Amino acid sequence: MKNKEEKRELILQAALRNFAEEGFDRATMQNIAKSAGVGKGTTYEYFPSKEALFCEVLLKGISNMVDELTAVLQQPGTVHEKVERLFQKNLEIFRTKSDLRAIMLNNIGKIPADLHRQLMEKQRELLGTMERIFTEAIQADEMVDVPPRIAAAAVLNGLQVIYTYQLEKGETYESVIEHYLKLIFHGLDKR
Amino acid sequence: MKNKEEKRELILQAALRNFAEEGFDRATMQNIAKSAGVGKGTTYEYFPSKEALFCEVLLKGISNMVDELTAVLQQPGTVHEKVERLFQKNLEIFRTKSDLRAIMLNNIGKIPADLHRQLMEKQRELLGTMERIFTEAIQADEMVDVPPRIAAAAVLNGLQVIYTYQLEKGETYESVIEHYLKLIFHGLDKR
Amino acid sequence: MKNKEEKRELILQAALRNFAEEGFDRATMQNIAKSAGVGKGTTYEYFPSKEALFCEVLLKGISNMVDELTAVLQQPGTVHEKVERLFQKNLEIFRTKSDLRAIMLNNIGKIPADLHRQLMEKQRELLGTMERIFTEAIQADEMVDVPPRIAAAAVLNGLQVIYTYQLEKGETYESVIEHYLKLIFHGLDKR
Amino acid sequence: MKNKEEKRELILQAALRNFAEEGFDRATMQNIAKSAGVGKGTTYEYFPSKEALFCEVLLKGISNMVDELTAVLQQPGTVHEKVERLFQKNLEIFRTKSDLRAIMLNNIGKIPADLHRQLMEKQRELLGTMERIFTEAIQADEMVDVPPRIAAAAVLNGLQVIYTYQLEKGETYESVIEHYLKLIFHGLDKR
DNA sequence: TATGAATGAGATTTCATTCAT
DNA sequence: TATGAATGAAATCTCATTCAT
DSSP states (O other): OOOOOHHHHHHHHHHHHHHHHHHHHHHHHHHHHHHHTTHHHHHHHSSSSSSHHHHHHHHHHHHHHHHHHHHHHHSSSOHHHHHHHHHHHHHHHHOHHHHHHHHHOOOOOSHHHHHHHHHHHHHHHHHHHHHHHHHHHHTOOOSSSSSSHHHHHHHHTTTTHHHOOOOOOTHHHHHHHHHHHHHHOSSSOOO | OOHHHHHHHHHHHHHHHHHHHHHHHHHOOHHHHHHHTTTTHHHHHHHHSHHHHHHHHHHHHHHHHHHHHHHHHHSOOOOHHHHHHHHHHHHHHHHHHHHHHHHHOOOOOOOOSSHHHHHHHHHHHHHHHHHHHHHHHHHHTTSSSSSSSHHHHHHHHTTTTHHHHHOTTTTTTHHHHHHHHHHHHOOOOOO | OOHHHHHHHHHHHHHHHHHHHHHHHHHHHHHHHHTTTTTHHHHHHHOOOOOHHHHHHHHHHHHHHHHHHHHHHHHHHHHHHHHHHHHHHHHHHHHOOHHHHHHHOOOGGGOOOOHHHHHHHHHHHHHHHHHHHHHHHHTOOSSSSOOOOHHHHHHHTTTTTTHHHOOOOOOHHHHHHHHHHHHHHOOOOOO | OOOOOOHHHHHHHHHHHHHHHHHHOOOOOHHHHHHSHHHHHHHHOOSSSSSHHHHHHHHHHHHHHHHHHHHHHHSSSHHHHHHHHHHHHHHHHHHHHHHHHHHHHHHHSSSOOHHHHHHHHHHHHHHHHHHHHHHHHHHHSSSSOOOOOHHHHHHHHHHHHHHHHOOOTTTOHHHHHHHHHHHHHHHHOOO
């Protein structure tokens, strides 16, 4: 017999898959339970409602993701190195956690205000970290003097390109990122 | 008495509002009809199904939006001017067409394959226009030599910042855009 | 412009076809009107309701059918000849008025009590005619002495065989009827 | 608490009654559920759709009926005895299973092609049994030499008389059957 | 008189949630 | 604790009928 924590985790993972594939409304507790290999009623022993389950899936997933991104930013190095590692980690997440991103993309409107606040808070954490790095870099004369918060937002927003960009023949995500980073650091204008 | 085209438009607008506020699944034909000031059955006189209505709302909205953005890119000017106008038009759309964006954000998963293809096509049009502008600018030695498609994707992706950025005290979207454009053209690195 | 009676007839015929193909519930006034080449509202100028239209279609059709069958019974001849003509006329009706029979088969339950009474009355007329013929034949010692009403019911019931019998290779309805008549007159027992 | 099989049976019986009284289209799952003493959703736990429920009701009922009729034909005896028992069993069914017949009469058009094939197959079984009996009887010189299949169809068709015949004062179904059988065996002609 | 746009009652079906076992 | 049978609210869609033109 599995212990409680393991079964809880099983349900969370099954929910992640189902919400990703079907979206919040179309995913059913029935299927989530079946995916998890438990009875329908059992899910309600661990989570009080479908919405609560959804929230936990999302909060946990996003938190992990943000934590991973934050971690690479906090490793020592230049701004260049940090941003580059950020994009590489982002690619890794894109490749390994498609479920989470699918949920994010399709269910933003289903997120209760309460959870939304928590999620924004998490995101702001990452933005804050990025901003701090830029502030220091500006002070250290390591980069151009732009409002660091806007720069941080711009770079973080750039992480999304990978989710919409259609690879051309011969391109790899790695090569795209390489060019993308060049743009971020050099800009469009010639020097 | 309104004529048929006007009533159709009325329903489309009511649907836009409802889909934006509730998402596809939660929005009900009942409410859309009430919003439009018509009976439930009447909506079915104009649109064969909820999905068909949804598709038309989306296709029409996105098409208009892309057309507007494309239009400003095609007015004469330097790359600088074009990209700047693009961001300003984007801000204008953001301020006037929040409903459409809300639908886009929350219902990607509900978009039928058929419509999805049409939408991607529209989006590719815009990307293509941007890419062509960059290609010419590179040939004219007006901008740095990066793969123009990637640059185009980067700039277009940048349009989304406005939808997530949280204004600080004293900031306006106009000032944010100003800094943002500076980043796009100059990059983070000092010269 | 057609006159009123012609348009009425047009609607009745369209209704006959539609009720036959779809059954009472599935047939729609919309389609009936379209089949008749008139507007939806127009049908209501001629018939107060869907049910009323259905009743008139049925009553008219059955009345015609019974009248045709009655007519052949009233032509002079022996019992043999009359019953034989009855079956032949029945075959003719089967071949030319499949719509009416389709309605009869599938919509008995939809027939309002009021119409049902009228229909039974019509049927009883035919039964009565047949019964009278048998009564006379018995008195004339032309046929065996059985309760003429039961004999009449048996023969009339026999008319239905044609609607369920599946022809074998080489058989024709004509040949089936020939054997069938032999049975009616001679019975199963050897003599 | 009833077990699953019993509840299933309860719903089937409620459906039988409702389909008989209202016809397929007018009968509602709501009412069927109420008749069965269960909730609306419960019916869908046992039958995937209204149509599936209808099919099962019909197939089960007809199968039972045909099996009962077949059984009496297979008991030993002369052709006379067999046909007589057939009519008596038919009367018994008529008296005890009016619901089923009502459905048959009023909903032929609602029967899905798939079920229709199964039903015809069942009916053909009975026709085949009857035909075989007649074939043997003819070979044994026990009855007149008519195509046995036609004779079988005629006799089986005769079973329906009971569903349309209106009893006169002083008549009973038993007496009607008695005369009817006489007709089948002796025919109308005098000897 | 002829029309068809407008309507809303009503049907089937889904599924989150409860609760007896 | 774990289960799944039972439930009914709610959503989409159909169509007879009305009525303004």
